[in-house]
Amino acid sequence: MPFELQPLPYAEDALEPYIDAQTMRIHHDFHHGGYVNNLNNAIENYPDLQQRSIDDLIRNLHTLPEAVRTAIRNHGGGHFNHSIFWSVMGPNAGGEPTGEVATLINDVFGNFENFKTQFNDAGAKHFGSGFVWLVKTTNNQFEIISQPNQDCPWSDGHYPILCNDVWEHAYYLTYQNRRPEYLKQWWNTVNWNAVNERLAIAQRL
Incomplete structure (x- = not known):
């Protein structure tokens, strides 16, 4: 198939106690895996689309055939968004931001605490499922923006640097309905080196 589910870049239990292993397994293998399978099914009869990268499909969503545009928006977006989500987390991570992203946060948001407050607020107030993004x-x-479901800012030309998943399946086994607590604890998983890599790409655009 043209798109494949890549393995997690760390062990399923690597983000404990902040995100438990069972959540990671279900989230990655079944939710993300389901998006990949459904994306492949959607483009089965479109060999030209099968040759394109997920980045290209999502960035140029408005140009895709209308018959499959919604499926690619939903399932391709799910694949794209989750691929970023796994990459900006890691074991033995968290803490204060480093490098260029630390400078950016201080320049734009005043300091890291202000940034976290605004980011968490956007996630807590987001109605229903979706992602919050820098x-x-x-x-x-x-x-900082939030978008519903598996919509992606890249489809509107906004380059994604950092994201957190606020779908209930991302946190419910540990945090139940306490989304603000999940948002607060999630910062202990952020891989600032990976975020700096995405920022470097953004600054070249």
Whole structure:
């Protein structure tokens, strides 16, 4: 199949106690895996789309055939978003941001505590399922946004730098309905080296 589910870049229990191993296994293998399978099914009769990267499909969503655009938005978005989500987390991570992203946060948001408060607030107030993002916008600003379901800011030209998944399946086994607690604890998993790599790409655009 044109798209494949890549293994987690760390062990399922590597983010404990902040995200438990069972959540990681179900989230990665079945939710993310389901998006990959459904994406492949959606483009089965479109060999030209099978040759394109997920980045290309999501970035140019508005140009895709109408018959499969919604499926690619939902399932391709799920694949794209989760691939970023796994990459910006890691074991023995968290703490204060480092490198260029630390400078960016201080310049744009005042300090890290302000940034976390605004990011967590966007996630806590997001109605229903979706993701909260730090993006570089089309007018070269850095903003925190939230988007529903598996919509991706890249489809609107906003480059994604950091994200957190606020679908209930991302946190419910440990935190139940306490999304704000999950949002607070999630910072202990953030891999700032990976975030700096995404920021470097954003700054070249």
